[in-house]
Amino acid sequence: MTPRRQRMVLVGLVVAGVAVSAALALQAFRENVLFFFSPTDVVAGTAPVERGFRLGGMVLDGSVQRDPGSLTVSFVVTDFAHSIPVRYTGVLPDLFGEGQGVVARGLLDNDGAFVAEEVLAKHDENYMPPDVAEALERGRAAAQE
Amino acid sequence: MWRYLLPIALFAILAGFFARGLNLNPGYVPSPLIGKPAPRFELPALKDPAESIGSDVLGKETALFNVWATWCVGCRQEHAFLNEIAKSSGVPIYGLNWKDNRASALSWLATLGDPYVASAFDEIGEVAIDWGVYGAPETFLVGRNGTVLFKHIAPLTPEVWQREFIPRIQADCGAYPCP
Amino acid sequence: MIPELGQFALILALGLALIQASVPLIGATIGRSDWTAFARPMAAGQFVFVAAAFVILAQSFLSDDFSVRYVAMHSNSALPAAYKLAAVWGGHEGSLLLWLMILATWTLAVAFASRSLPDLYAARVIGVLGIVSVGMLSFTLLTSNPFDRLLPAALDGNDLNPLLQDPGLVMHPPILYSGYVGLAVPFAFAVAALLSGSLDKNWARWTRPWTITAWMFLTVGIALGSWWAYYELGWGGWWFWDPVENASFMPWLAATALIHSLAVTERRGIFKSWTVLLAIAAFSLSLLGTFLVRSGVLISVHAFASDPSRGIFILLLLSVISGGALLLYAARARRMESEGGFRLVSRESFLLLNNILLLVATAAVLFGTLYPLFLDALGLGKISVGPPYFKTVFLIPMLPLLLLLGVGMHATWLSTNSQRLAQKLSAAAVIAMLAGILLPLIVYRSASVMTILGVALGAWVIVSALWDPVSRIVRRDAPGVPLTRAQWGMSTAHAGVGLFVLGVTVTSSFGIESDQSMREGDTLEMAGYEFQFRGTRNVDGVNYEAVEGEVEVRRDGRLLTILSPQKRVYRVQRNPMTEAAIDPQLRRDLFVALGEPLGAGAWSVRIQYKPFIRFIWLGALVMAFGGILAATDRRYRAAKDVRTMARTARQATESA
Numbered sequence: 001m002t003p004r005r006q007r008m009v010l011v012g013l014v015v016a017g018v019a020v021s022a023a024l025a026l027q028a029f030r031e032n033v034l035f036f037f038s039p040t041d042v043v044a045g046t047a048p049v050e051r052g053f054r055l056g057g058m059v060l061d062g063s064v065q066r067d068p069g070s071l072t073v074s075f076v077v078t079d080f081a082h083s084i085p086v087r088y089t090g091v092l093p094d095l096f097g098e099g100q101g102v103v104a105r106g107l108l109d110n111d112g113a114f115v116a117e118e119v120l121a122k123h124d125e126n127y128m129p130p131d132v133a134e135a136l137e138r139g140r141a142a143a144q145e
Numbered sequence: 146m147w148r149y150l151l152p153i154a155l156f157a158i159l160a161g162f163f164a165r166g167l168n169l170n171p172g173y174v175p176s177p178l179i180g181k182p183a184p185r186f187e188l189p190a191l192k193d194p195a196e197s198i199g200s201d202v203l204g205k206e207t208a209l210f211n212v213w214a215t216w217c218v219g220c221r222q223e224h225a226f227l228n229e230i231a232k233s234s235g236v237p238i239y240g241l242n243w244k245d246n247r248a249s250a251l252s253w254l255a256t257l258g259d260p261y262v263a264s265a266f267d268e269i270g271e272v273a274i275d276w277g278v279y280g281a282p283e284t285f286l287v288g289r290n291g292t293v294l295f296k297h298i299a300p301l302t303p304e305v306w307q308r309e310f311i312p313r314i315q316a317d318c319g320a321y322p323c324p
Numbered sequence: 325m326i327p328e329l330g331q332f333a334l335i336l337a338l339g340l341a342l343i344q345a346s347v348p349l350i351g352a353t354i355g356r357s358d359w360t361a362f363a364r365p366m367a368a369g370q371f372v373f374v375a376a377a378f379v380i381l382a383q384s385f386l387s388d389d390f391s392v393r394y395v396a397m398h399s400n401s402a403l404p405a406a407y408k409l410a411a412v413w414g415g416h417e418g419s420l421l422l423w424l425m426i427l428a429t430w431t432l433a434v435a436f437a438s439r440s441l442p443d444l445y446a447a448r449v450i451g452v453l454g455i456v457s458v459g460m461l462s463f464t465l466l467t468s469n470p471f472d473r474l475l476p477a478a479l480d481g482n483d484l485n486p487l488l489q490d491p492g493l494v495m496h497p498p499i500l501y502s503g504y505v506g507l508a509v510p511f512a513f514a515v516a517a518l519l520s521g522s523l524d525k526n527w528a529r530w531t532r533p534w535t536i537t538a539w540m541f542l543t544v545g546i547a548l549g550s551w552w553a554y555y556e557l558g559w560g561g562w563w564f565w566d567p568v569e570n571a572s573f574m575p576w577l578a579a580t581a582l583i584h585s586l587a588v589t590e591r592r593g594i595f596k597s598w599t600v601l602l603a604i605a606a607f608s609l610s611l612l613g614t615f616l617v618r619s620g621v622l623i624s625v626h627a628f629a630s631d632p633s634r635g636i637f638i639l640l641l642l643s644v645i646s647g648g649a650l651l652l653y654a655a656r657a658r659r660m661e662s663e664g665g666f667r668l669v670s671r672e673s674f675l676l677l678n679n680i681l682l683l684v685a686t687a688a689v690l691f692g693t694l695y696p697l698f699l700d701a702l703g704l705g706k707i708s709v710g711p712p713y714f715k716t717v718f719l720i721p722m723l724p725l726l727l728l729l730g731v732g733m734h735a736t737w738l739s740t741n742s743q744r745l746a747q748k749l750s751a752a753a754v755i756a757m758l759a760g761i762l763l764p765l766i767v768y769r770s771a772s773v774m775t776i777l778g779v780a781l782g783a784w785v786i787v788s789a790l791w792d793p794v795s796r797i798v799r800r801d802a803p804g805v806p807l808t809r810a811q812w813g814m815s816t817a818h819a820g821v822g823l824f825v826l827g828v829t830v831t832s833s834f835g836i837e838s839d840q841s842m843r844e845g846d847t848l849e850m851a852g853y854e855f856q857f858r859g860t861r862n863v864d865g866v867n868y869e870a871v872e873g874e875v876e877v878r879r880d881g882r883l884l885t886i887l888s889p890q891k892r893v894y895r896v897q898r899n900p901m902t903e904a905a906i907d908p909q910l911r912r913d914l915f916v917a918l919g920e921p922l923g924a925g926a927w928s929v930r931i932q933y934k935p936f937i938r939f940i941w942l943g944a945l946v947m948a949f950g951g952i953l954a955a956t957d958r959r960y961r962a963a964k965d966v967r968t969m970a971r972t973a974r975q976a977t978e979s980a
Contacts, residue, residue, distance in 0.1 A: 017724075021720045021721075025688060025716065025717045025720060028712060028716035029713050032711075032712045032713035033695075033707050033708075033709055033710075033713075034708050034709070034710055035705060035706070035707050036707065061269060061270055066923065068922065068923035068924035068926070069841050069922050069923060069924040071919075071922070071928050089839075090839050090928075091839050091917075091919035091920070091928045091930050092919070092928075094899065094901060094902055095900075099244055099273075101280070149597075149653060149654045149657045150654045152601060152650045152653060152654070153650035153653070153654050156646060156650050157647070159694075160639065162694075162698050162701050163615070163635075163639050163697070163701075164636075164639060166697050166700060166701040221482050222396075222397055225396075225474055
């Protein structure tokens with residue numbers, strides 16, 4: 001192969017490599033962008049059904065239940081207008097608790113319950129993640145109408 | 146030539162987005178309660194469970210309604226300032242002790258000082274929900290006629306007091322400190 | 325009285341910094357040496373006053389002065405003394421003072437070491453550092469004064485966040501900031517070069533050791549943070565692609581690229597304008613990190629309390645410092661065009677590829693970190709970008725980089741004989757491939773494509789990096805020219821990279837995690853170990869109460885160790901905190917953490933088997949050690965030569 005040919009092959013390979021990488025990166029991006037929804041959004045049908053998303057709100061008082069001795073726990077996430085039952089199997093974070101803000105990552109199942117793969121509690125016990133706070137205020141406002 | 150301008154151009158676009166992002170002010174969420182009458186409630190008093198405190202203590206004069214708890218770091222932060230304004234502002238402070246342990250709360254007040262005329266004991270948190278409380282500390286300014294005038298989330302600081310509370314208190318009771 | 329002195333010291337420091345930022349720079353432009361002479365004294369004075377302020381704040385903490393609001397917010401009389409000292413940088417205001425302290429120290433170091441630099445140039449460098457100081461001092465005094473009073477004084481403090489009451493976390497900010505802030509030095513060198521309008525190989529030689537030193541601190545700081553997160557956050561993870569982690573990682577990637585780019589500029593005098601741009605970018609990424617963490621624009625575990633007014637100030641700072649530098653670049657960089665070609669297969673070529681691949685990685689991480697911000701700013705929704713994106717997008721440029729790393733180390737300048745190169749490395753390649761296939765299969769009895777690839781690449785890098793040093797030692801009969809310290813540094817640092825890659829690959833491929841509900845007497849089998857839960861008991865700590873679990877670990881029936889994970893509640897702040905129990909060994913870690921009581925006498929327990937995880941931080945430390953070796957190479961310490969050269973040059977021009 002002439003040097004010119006060699007260079008063209010090299011350039012071709014590089015371009016192909018870049019194209020493949022870009023496609024992989026774009027796919028990774030699209031698959032991992034997680035939207036945030038409140039319980040009201042879920043009830044309204046805005047939240048996706050087949051994709052994972054983040055559900056945020058407050059843990060409803062008295063709603064945390066677990067089978068004694070099991071790692072599966074169920075609780076209800078509310079934004080004062082609507083509530084969504086959530087199921088999670090695993091160790092809960094330290095700051096998780098009733099009446100505290102929570103963000104759960106997971107999927108909706110066929111019964112309208114949210115199966116959480118990951119549960120994140122507030123980063124400190126005073127303030128909510130702003131998206132959760134906003135969702136709660138909207139929920140309150142809606143509930144009062 | 147143009148490629149040397151590329152970095153500064155990209156930077157300018159980035160800076161623009163950041164400026165926009167800051168203006169969105171994620172921490173600020175207005176309350177739908179403002180302008181409406183204070184939610185009604187009736188709760189046992191913190192100090193004496195036999196006594197009860199109700200929302201009728203509000204609606205007589207300009208007052209503060211402060212949500213606090215011993216598990217709340219920010220409440221500890223603002224406590225000294227609350228002690229200060231309890232003495233100097235002429236505005237009585239009523240407390241809502243939220244989802245707390247009675248003994249801890251009493252001991253906290255004994256050690257750190259009690260700025261409250263009285264504190265209501267909201268063990269379950271129902272009343273807090275009615276007030277749209279989702280974190281502590283939160284402080285409500287309630288006017289003489291029982292309307293919620295303002296809500297502040299986060300520890301009360303002199304700056305916020307100066308900027309948001311004093312003008313509203315002056316408008317409500319005529320002067321600061323309130324007569 | 326004393327805290328006010330601290331504030332006064334900062335004001336004095338600001339005054340000196342203003343002079344430092346203006347007089348030498350103007351003096352250098354108009355050619356007045358009595359003005360440029362201001363640079364070093366002002367830098368020294370600023371250091372004295374910032375240090376005084378820092379000592380005063382530390383003293384306020386150690387003496388439990390709760391009339392200072394910052395002390396009341398972050399300390400407590402029951403806090404152990406060492407943590408009282410660490411609490412100085414436990415919150416936003418104090419950590420800013422730490423930032424200032426470190427900047428003043430770097431500036432002083434530059435002032436001392438710059439005696440071997442041409443005066444005009446040194447004045448400009450110190451002047452630019454002065455501009456940065458002015459910015460950060462103003463920010464501190466105007467929005468984040470650590471000496472604000474709390475009146476009446478609190479009876480006792482809020483206590484330091486329990487997460488921070490830990491030796492690892494004590495060291496993490498000072499070391500990390502030394503890196504972050506240290507990147508201001510190459511930045512200043514770059515801007516000074518742009519101001520003076522010219523740049524030569526000497527410039528690269530002066531800049532490189534500073535860059536490597538800052539990079540070294542950053543490497544250790546990030547590794548510390550990762551190690552701390554691993555054992556303190558209770559979940560056994562070591563990197564979460566959290567926005568704040570990314571904020572420290574991006575300057576590191578840029579600094580790595582800068583070190584390699586400087587190598588080319590130092591040796592061949594090319595890539596000049598690119599290197600200058602990189603130096604500006606690295607420090608800008610540092611400042612960007614500061615912005616992201618403190619402005620409230622991103623929410624994260626690490627973020628300090630948000631305050632938009634602070635965010636606006638930092639954004640302004642960022643605009644002035646970075647924007648200003650980039651404008652200067654746009655105006656002056658063209659003058660620095662360099663000549664010098666190189667063949668397709670050459671050391672320059674490999675270093676160019678290194679920079680491209682690192683840049684792609686940085687851009688991808690930057691995009692993922694900032695994208696949620698952009699969407700939110702445009703009102704298009706609130707999203708978060710999950711870790712798998714970052715993992716994928718980081719891996720794509722890294723795989724070729726690791727491959728090329730092994731080759732590039734042995735490439736020669738200008739042009740390399742590919743055949744000879746291939747011959748030299750063929751043995752290393754074979755060893756790497758064998759390791760890649762055999763290690764997973766023999767030790768762990770399973771192998772996937774990614775695992776084999778990862779182990780092979782890790783081994784490849786290590787063997788290639790150590791090839792020359794080891795052959796020199798082994799073949800004593802043909803000594804040749806001894807390896808310089810810089811070459812030892814390069815080999816060591818790259819070997820560290822290989823160790824890191826091995827650690828990541830093995831722990832990701834063969835690590836086992838399990839969350840279990842366990843009652844007293846229950847056992848769990850994992851990776852040939854038997855974990856038996858023996859129940860819990862209550863313990864009292866200095867400033868906390870805890871429930872302590874007892875887990876016996878056996879292998880082949882023999883008791884290896886007893887692990888005692890705790891669930892602590894610190895008395896003042898009353899947050900629950902998980903303290904994991906770890907049995908550390910180079911070969912593997914065994915990790916146990918308590919979850920919560922599940923009722924019926926059971927607890928949720930997290931048990932993890934983490935093979936080779938220590939290699940991750942060991943690799944980082946080895947990298948950093950390589951950096952120390954490289955930065956202290958003799959050619960950077962030949963201050964005398966430069967001074968002699970400068971003197972000779974001056975004499976020549978004077979007598980002409």
